[in-house]
Amino acid sequence: MSDEVAIVGIGMHEFGRHDGVSGMDQGVIAVRRALADAGLSWEDMQFAFGGSQAAGAADTMVSHLGLTGLQFINVANGCATGGSALFSAYNTIRSGVFDLGIAIGFDKHERGAFRVNTKASGLGDWYGATGLALTTQFFGMKINRYMHEYGISQSTLAKVSAKAFRNGTLNPMAWRRKPISEQEVLDSAMLSYPLTQYMFCSPGEGGVALILARADKAKQYTDTPIYLKAAVVRSRRFGSFEVLAPSIALEHNAGPTVDASKAAFEMAGIGPEDVDLAQLQDTESGAEVMHMAENGFCEHGEQEDLIQRGDTEIGGRFPVNTDGGCLANGEPIGASGLRQVYENVLQLRGGAGARQVPNDPQVAYTHVYGAPGISGVTILSR
Amino acid sequence: MPTQVPVSEGVFTWPSERPRLIGSRCRACGNHMFPVQSGCPKCTGADTETVELDSRGTLWTWTVQGFPPKAPPYMGDADPKTFKAFGVGYVELPGQVKVEARLTEADPSRLRIGMEMEMVIIPLTTDADGNEVVTFAFRPVDA
Numbered sequence: 001m002s003d004e005v006a007i008v009g010i011g012m013h014e015f016g017r018h019d020g021v022s023g024m025d026q027g028v029i030a031v032r033r034a035l036a037d038a039g040l041s042w043e044d045m046q047f048a049f050g051g052s053q054a055a056g057a058a059d060t061m062v063s064h065l066g067l068t069g070l071q072f073i074n075v076a077n078g079c080a081t082g083g084s085a086l087f088s089a090y091n092t093i094r095s096g097v098f099d100l101g102i103a104i105g106f107d108k109h110e111r112g113a114f115r116v117n118t119k120a121s122g123l124g125d126w127y128g129a130t131g132l133a134l135t136t137q138f139f140g141m142k143i144n145r146y147m148h149e150y151g152i153s154q155s156t157l158a159k160v161s162a163k164a165f166r167n168g169t170l171n172p173m174a175w176r177r178k179p180i181s182e183q184e185v186l187d188s189a190m191l192s193y194p195l196t197q198y199m200f201c202s203p204g205e206g207g208v209a210l211i212l213a214r215a216d217k218a219k220q221y222t223d224t225p226i227y228l229k230a231a232v233v234r235s236r237r238f239g240s241f242e243v244l245a246p247s248i249a250l251e252h253n254a255g256p257t258v259d260a261s262k263a264a265f266e267m268a269g270i271g272p273e274d275v276d277l278a279q280l281q282d283t284e285s286g287a288e289v290m291h292m293a294e295n296g297f298c299e300h301g302e303q304e305d306l307i308q309r310g311d312t313e314i315g316g317r318f319p320v321n322t323d324g325g326c327l328a329n330g331e332p333i334g335a336s337g338l339r340q341v342y343e344n345v346l347q348l349r350g351g352a353g354a355r356q357v358p359n360d361p362q363v364a365y366t367h368v369y370g371a372p373g374i375s376g377v378t379i380l381s382r
Numbered sequence: 383m384p385t386q387v388p389v390s391e392g393v394f395t396w397p398s399e400r401p402r403l404i405g406s407r408c409r410a411c412g413n414h415m416f417p418v419q420s421g422c423p424k425c426t427g428a429d430t431e432t433v434e435l436d437s438r439g440t441l442w443t444w445t446v447q448g449f450p451p452k453a454p455p456y457m458g459d460a461d462p463k464t465f466k467a468f469g470v471g472y473v474e475l476p477g478q479v480k481v482e483a484r485l486t487e488a489d490p491s492r493l494r495i496g497m498e499m500e501m502v503i504i505p506l507t508t509d510a511d512g513n514e515v516v517t518f519a520f521r522p523v524d525a
Contacts, residue, residue, distance in 0.1 A: 128455025140445030
């Protein structure tokens with residue numbers, strides 16, 4: 001496949017807690033930083049796709065950025081909001097309608113576990129009333145079953161968290177920048193068996209913006225365009241086991257991550273063996289483990305050895321979540337999927353500083369997963 | 383004894399000597415669903431009938447809710463000082479569906495995948511009129 005779309009500018013507002021700064025303001029700051037990175041101005045943007053889950057309608061930010069009359073479309077797609085904005089921007093350029101535009105995601109959530117709106121999720125009030133509307137329970141139950149089937153240990157779950165916090169210390173944009181040892185992870189409060197407090201990410205705040213251009217014009221804006229080889233979003237099929245489900249089918253389907261991953265590799269014309277590093281959804285440490293296999297990077301159960309011997313560390317054979325992932329960055333839903341792409345652009349440019357993956361990585365992969373059973377995958381290359 | 387009222391009508395049969403979860407069965411493909419719904423996610427058909435689901439099955443997976451859920455929406459005890467952890471799991475009802483439910487057991491050492499479970503009704507909270515609000519749960523069937 002010829003290169004059609006390139007990322008020519010990236011901007012981020014620090015992830016974490018920012019009292020007094022609205023989610024929208026964090027989105028605006030991310031946009032300004034992306035424009036500066038590409039040497040462009042807001043007037044150059046021909047179109048925008050943007051969204052947040054809890055911090056307002058993205059298109060209202062034009063009153064801060066400038067009323068230029070551009071086509072601005074709000075995106076609301078749960079945990080895949082950022083990924084869907086990027087998917088839409090990618091296809092808008094591929095279609096030939098526009099040459100240059102921007103994908104924006106931002107958010108700001110209250111402290112603690114997500115408060116689920118059962119009605120908006122198509123669930124009865126009884127579901128929340130009886131204490132079942134917690135996404136954390138799903139993650140505990142999915143990894144508990146997975147550990148039972150494939151022999152993953154608690155130590156491996158703790159190692160994933162310790163790696164995330166270690167990588168976070170190398171990332172000035174990360175929320176959690178203090179190392180937490182494997183033992184501290186295991187000793188922290190048991191929130192949803194077998195997952196402890198430090199195995200879970202927290203809802204947070206932040207913003208990311210990515211500027212996309214037609215590939216044949218990309219060099220006008222940057223010396224280091226990063227090409228978007230694939231962007232795919234998939235929802236669940238019958239028989240998959242997903243978050244916030246009062247019941248699941250007896251028969252088993254592998255789920256939207258497997259579908260999205262296969263479609264993305266097909267689109268890019270490469271396979272998992274060609275990927276040099278990946279950002280995989282790590283809502284909790286078990287998710288990173290399971291998503292390694294669901295995205296095709298190993299067989300189910302192989303993660304135990306891979307993680308125990310350090311293969312997924314920044315200097316390892318296959319680095320995963322080099323920026324600290326959701327565990328160290330928190331999860332502002334609208335921005336989270338775009339953070340992964342931001343990190344991969346930095347890594348492929350060779351600009352990731354202290355956490356740079358060695359040996360000039362050429363191909364990088366992102367995967368976001370969330371309610372109610374949706375996955376988004378991108379594949380980037382130099 | 384206070385009057386017992388279900389947390390919601392139409393989720394389980396109540397009052398009843400032998401309470402059952404109320405679900406749907408697709409008349410076209412036989413797929414079972416919980417709770418009741420009009421369309422079938424398996425065959426995309428729209429012809430379903432309301433059925434009572436079996437009350438016994440096996441534990442497919444489980445966790446323990448270790449912190450108080452946010453209230454609202456939670457109606458049970460969310461006070462960090464008095465909150466008691468509760469089990470949550472999916473129980474596989476043979477030939478039907480896996481249903482998500484609270485478990486009466488919250489001790490990880492006494493829960494294991496594959497164990498026999500049966501449906502029971504448990505108190506959740508007391509409403510403003512002094513009624514005991516009840517919901518469904520599954521408990522281990524003692525060997």
